[in-house]
Amino acid sequence: MRDSAPLLRLTGISKSFPGVRALDGVDLTVGKGEVVALIGENGAGKSTLMKILNGIYQPDAGEIALNGAPVSFPDPHAALAHGVSMVHQEPKLCLALSVTENVLIGHLPRGRFGAIDWKRAHERTRTLLRRVGLAMEPTTPAERLSIAERQLLQIAKALASESALIVLDEPTASLTPVEVDLLFGIVRDLQAAGVSFIYISHHLEEILRIAQRVSVLKDGRKVADRLVSETGKEEMLSLMVGRSLGDRFPAKDRRAGAVALEVQGLSGRGFADISFRVHRGEVVGIAGLVGAGRTELARAIFGADPLEGGSILVNGQPARIRNPADAIALGIAYIAEDRRDGLFMPLPVKENITCVTPEAVASAGVIRESSQRRIALDYIKRLNIRTPSPEQQIRFLSGGNQQKCILARWIIKGVQTIIFDEPTRGIDVGAKTEIYRLIDQLAREGKSVILISSELPEILGMSDRVLVMERGRLSGEVDGHDATEENLLALALPANPSSHELQP
Amino acid sequence: MTEPSQPMAAPATGPAAPQSAPAGRSVNWTGYLVQYSNVLALIVILLVASALSPYFFSSRNIFNVLRGATMVGIVAVGMTYVILNRGIDLSVGSLVGLSAALTASFADQGILVAAAIGLASGLFLGLVNGLMITVLRLQPFIATLGMMIFARGLVFVYTGGSNIAVEQPSDAFTLLGSGYVGPVPVPVVVFIAIWALAAWVLRYTVFGRSIYAVGANEEAARLSGIDADRNKVLVYCISGVLAAFAGVVMASRLTVGEPNGGTLFELDAIAAVLIGGTTFDGGVGSVHGTVLGILILAFLSNVLNLLNISPYSQMLLKGVIIVLAVVVSEWRKRK
Numbered sequence: 001m002r003d004s005a006p007l008l009r010l011t012g013i014s015k016s017f018p019g020v021r022a023l024d025g026v027d028l029t030v031g032k033g034e035v036v037a038l039i040g041e042n043g044a045g046k047s048t049l050m051k052i053l054n055g056i057y058q059p060d061a062g063e064i065a066l067n068g069a070p071v072s073f074p075d076p077h078a079a080l081a082h083g084v085s086m087v088h089q090e091p092k093l094c095l096a097l098s099v100t101e102n103v104l105i106g107h108l109p110r111g112r113f114g115a116i117d118w119k120r121a122h123e124r125t126r127t128l129l130r131r132v133g134l135a136m137e138p139t140t141p142a143e144r145l146s147i148a149e150r151q152l153l154q155i156a157k158a159l160a161s162e163s164a165l166i167v168l169d170e171p172t173a174s175l176t177p178v179e180v181d182l183l184f185g186i187v188r189d190l191q192a193a194g195v196s197f198i199y200i201s202h203h204l205e206e207i208l209r210i211a212q213r214v215s216v217l218k219d220g221r222k223v224a225d226r227l228v229s230e231t232g233k234e235e236m237l238s239l240m241v242g243r244s245l246g247d248r249f250p251a252k253d254r255r256a257g258a259v260a261l262e263v264q265g266l267s268g269r270g271f272a273d274i275s276f277r278v279h280r281g282e283v284v285g286i287a288g289l290v291g292a293g294r295t296e297l298a299r300a301i302f303g304a305d306p307l308e309g310g311s312i313l314v315n316g317q318p319a320r321i322r323n324p325a326d327a328i329a330l331g332i333a334y335i336a337e338d339r340r341d342g343l344f345m346p347l348p349v350k351e352n353i354t355c356v357t358p359e360a361v362a363s364a365g366v367i368r369e370s371s372q373r374r375i376a377l378d379y380i381k382r383l384n385i386r387t388p389s390p391e392q393q394i395r396f397l398s399g400g401n402q403q404k405c406i407l408a409r410w411i412i413k414g415v416q417t418i419i420f421d422e423p424t425r426g427i428d429v430g431a432k433t434e435i436y437r438l439i440d441q442l443a444r445e446g447k448s449v450i451l452i453s454s455e456l457p458e459i460l461g462m463s464d465r466v467l468v469m470e471r472g473r474l475s476g477e478v479d480g481h482d483a484t485e486e487n488l489l490a491l492a493l494p495a496n497p498s499s500h501e502l503q504p
Numbered sequence: 505m506t507e508p509s510q511p512m513a514a515p516a517t518g519p520a521a522p523q524s525a526p527a528g529r530s531v532n533w534t535g536y537l538v539q540y541s542n543v544l545a546l547i548v549i550l551l552v553a554s555a556l557s558p559y560f561f562s563s564r565n566i567f568n569v570l571r572g573a574t575m576v577g578i579v580a581v582g583m584t585y586v587i588l589n590r591g592i593d594l595s596v597g598s599l600v601g602l603s604a605a606l607t608a609s610f611a612d613q614g615i616l617v618a619a620a621i622g623l624a625s626g627l628f629l630g631l632v633n634g635l636m637i638t639v640l641r642l643q644p645f646i647a648t649l650g651m652m653i654f655a656r657g658l659v660f661v662y663t664g665g666s667n668i669a670v671e672q673p674s675d676a677f678t679l680l681g682s683g684y685v686g687p688v689p690v691p692v693v694v695f696i697a698i699w700a701l702a703a704w705v706l707r708y709t710v711f712g713r714s715i716y717a718v719g720a721n722e723e724a725a726r727l728s729g730i731d732a733d734r735n736k737v738l739v740y741c742i743s744g745v746l747a748a749f750a751g752v753v754m755a756s757r758l759t760v761g762e763p764n765g766g767t768l769f770e771l772d773a774i775a776a777v778l779i780g781g782t783t784f785d786g787g788v789g790s791v792h793g794t795v796l797g798i799l800i801l802a803f804l805s806n807v808l809n810l811l812n813i814s815p816y817s818q819m820l821l822k823g824v825i826i827v828l829a830v831v832v833s834e835w836r837k838r839k
Contacts (some may be wrong), residue, residue: 293506304726324728324729325731340721340723345721346716351716365710365711366708409728
């Protein structure tokens with residue numbers, strides 16, 4: 001940007017949520033026809049920043065300027081009207097409708113009497129499809145498209161609204177290498193035609209291939225802005241991480257005991273041939289990229305989704321788990337990835353805490369409200385849950401406190417094995433530390449903990465052993481003391497892209 | 505139950521949870537107004553009524569109104585369970601009619617046998633509703649719409665389209681619908697008993713709390729080891745049995761089984777549940793609210809009758825009230 005203003009300039013963008021400062025004075029510029037990569041760990045603030053750019057969130061402070069003129073995006077429509085489009089990782093399409101309707105939604109051409117001029121609509125769609133390298137009939141229902149085609153369709157949709165800036169959020173997460181090449185070709189063509197891109201990805205090789213500049217976010221701040229040609233992969237990694245883990249995590253001098261849970265050759269939807277053991281007193285981390293099959297595996301072990309093969313042994317005995325109730329009876333708990341899957345929002349805290357332990361609060365099916373209240377108060381105190389009373393509806397608690405209520409549930413139940421799926425997602429730093437201490441305490445009491453997390457520092461800081469999953473399979477196991485972000489990432493990323501078969 | 509060996513102390517961090525109750529010392533009048541709007545509505549109706557007619561507060565009039573409300577009231581108690589469970593039961597009106605027809609036609613076997621047959625029909629068809637919803641994974645609206653039409657068809661086929669009159673009904677047969685305990689009609693006493701039992705089950709039993717849990721978040725209930733399908737089937741069985749019981753009361757009161765008996769009961773019951781503050785989102789509401797809703801609807805039409813307003817015009821007002829009630833319960837949720 002020499003004389004003229006850049007296409008997009010974000011200045012001093014800040015955004016706080018209750019208890020979390022998600023963004024703190026972030027600057028970002030994108031020039032015309034430039035591809036800028038935005039990288040950072042999960043929770044660094046990338047998605048918050050993009051939601052502000054798309055009018056989903058309003059910044060607390062800071063300015064958005066397009067071509068030098070300040071603008072505000074009160075809603076996604078406003079962003080779109082100013083030529084800013086977002087291509088989501090999981091395309092948001094109306095699957096039952098045709099390609100034309102999906103591409104031109106909102107501005108289908110009108111003919112006489114305001115009726116839709118289908119002939120013109122299909123022609124226009126055909127032109128747009130050609131620009132993104134798609135060759136299907138405009139009348140094809142969107143549900144017949146592959147994931148890759150749906151991504152490209154979203155780009156066509158962005159072009160239809162004459163977008164000058166397109167945000168690509170992990171666009172290659174479910175693409176084959178050939179499809180990635182195709183996508184990059186199209187990005188380059190559009191770039192030559194003056195379209196700018198913000199490219200969000202964990203795949204650093206892709207960034208080296210496609211982006212001109214890279215901006216790095218860490219803990220809500222922008223820590224670097226480099227030319228890709230002058231920056232190596234290692235440097236990007238160290239810019240993203242480079243944080244002292246020291247005092248955030250409890251010491252790892254736990255002692256593992258007998259095997260509590262063993263799975264052999266487990267297969268199901270999204271994962272195959274998984275075998276591992278978890279001992280008493282041990283925290284086993286499961287790392288991997290989003291979509292590697294970790295949640296699917298956990299849900300299947302817990303009986304929430306069906307298993308297709310393999311066996312589960314609990315304390316050395318073969319176990320039959322058909323539903324969550326079976327798993328709970330065998331002393332296995334699962335704390336869901338999406339906290340809302342574990343909460344009864346309109347119900348009081350005390351019921352949310354005691355809902356899995358009717359045996360502790362009821363006799364002959366009749367609830368003793370005094371014991372229910374007493375147990376709830378006890379755990380509210382022990383776990384330092386911030387609530388005005390046990391009668392408070394849980395929806396009024398902060399995310400961290402809600403998570404502690406869910407954990408309290410399983411501690412009261414006295415389960416042996418707890419599977420945590422992204423236990424600290426979206427909760428503030430202080431509550432995170434408390435959750436880590438609780439997990440450590442559980443392990444020290446001889447419980448077995450499986451910790452699924454996309455935050456590598458969390459995996460490194462908490463795990464005695466780390467299992468890594470890649471595309472539904474175990475790609476390796478690393479001792480907790482030897483694990484580094486680099487060796488875990490190496491196992492989590494598709495090792496040799498060309499060896500993967502193409503999707504049908 | 506294993507407990508951690510030592511208290512889990514943790515650093516105090518994070519903001520305090522926001523309060524849901526009206527904060528501060530000043531009384532939040534709008535808050536209370538919204539919270540107790542349906543109680544207020546009932547009081548206003550009663551005041552207006554007593555000003556309009558000296559006859560209104562006679563025990564005769566009051567008990568007549570209450571007795572008239574019991575049949576829909578019993579159905580509405582079952583409907584409360586269903587809606588709390590995040591479902592809907594459109595078949596109840598037809599189940600009332602079927603049970604009434606069966607009870608009337610078996611009257612010569614004695615009230616107990618006749619009532620048992622009526623109740624069994626409701627239990628069985630309620631079970632079928634539950635199984636359609638859990639096993640076939642049909643939406644409750646669709647499953648019970650089908651049942652509504654099917655069961656009404658059964659009534660017409662069974663009665664041949666004409667009334668089944670009870671020949672010389674015994675005192676035992678008419679007791680449930682037309683008897684008195686002192687000045688209080690028997691159906692009113694029975695309704696109060698059903699209300700109390702239903703409210704107790706909802707509040708104090710694991711089953712009752714599971715109805716709320718499944719209604720609030722079915723996936724979370726499943727992940728907590730609650731058998732959500734079993735819970736739903738039971739709820740539709742209860743709704744079916746209560747509808748059938750209303751049919752027994754109807755047969756006993758009218759000593760006749762009418763092919764159209766119970767028609768539109770489902771809508772009155774749903775209206776009472778909504779006016780009572782139970783929401784379609786599941787997990788929020790109570791039987792007490794529903795009873796309030798029943799009383800509001802019953803006394804409102806009593807007042808309008810006293811004012812000589814035609815039943816047709818009354819429908820206009822009822823429609824407005826139902827929509828208003830839902831708007832208010834949305835406000836209540838946001839408080």
